[in-house]
Amino acid sequence: MSLTLSHVVLPTYTKGLATLTHILNAAADYAKANGLDADAEFVGARLVPDMLPLSFQVQNATNTVRRTLARLQGQEDQPWADGETTIAQLLERVEKARELVKGADAAVIDAKAGEEVDLPFGPKITIRLTSQASALDQGIPNFFFHLQTAYAILRSKGVPIGKRDFIGNFITLPQQ
Incomplete structure (x- = not known):
């Protein structure tokens, strides 16, 4: 079987969104266990003052x-x-994205892989490239960013998550 664009994009987004759900739930659990308000503690949290907050990271x-x-x-x-302002709303948003991935048509994605598309790159620039290049060179890297x-924002706020929490959904363990 040859590797197709849908075989790269759809599982990557599925697994990454599962990771996002996992770390947001870990933040909510951590807050509850420590008597914190998860929404006040995490939704507006940033790594540095000039960085956009957790809510933006999930939205983007x-x-x-x-x-x-x-x-x-x-x-x-x-x-x-x-407009999400709570962990629950962020989790709903992630679930909405998961449903989009589940409903994506792999055959259409693969058929259109070589077609040219417009990729906005900043407010005044649009790049014309193949659908495949837009996904592999921008879509997936931007998603991972x-x-x-x-993940880093939540970790910096003390949520006990580690590499296994980030990468665990991406690894398919052999059947035993």
């Missing part, structure tokens, strides 16, 4: 999934409001 990771899947399937992107930043 899920926006990347939504935009990439729309582009790969030749669909118009349907923007979501970015925001996923890893969300």
Whole structure:
């Protein structure tokens, strides 16, 4: 079996969104166990003052999934409001992105892999490249940037998560 674009994109997003759900739940559990308000403690948390907060990281990771899947399937992107202020709302948003991945049409993604698409790159620049290049060179790296930043923010706030929590969903263990 040859590797297709859908074989790369769909499992990567599925596993990454599962990781995002896992670390957000870990934050909620940590807050509850320590008598903290998870929403007040984590949603607006940043690594440094000039960085955007956890809420933005989750929003942008899920926006990347939504935009990439729309582009790969030749669909118009349907923007979501970015107004989440609680961990529960962020988890709902991640679940919404997971449903998009589940509903994606692998055959369409693979058929359109070589077609050219427009990729906005900043407010004034649009790059024309193949659907495959847009996913592999921008969609997946951007998704991982925001996923890893969300992880780092929560880790910096004391949530007891580690490498296994981040990478565990990406590893398929052999059947025993």
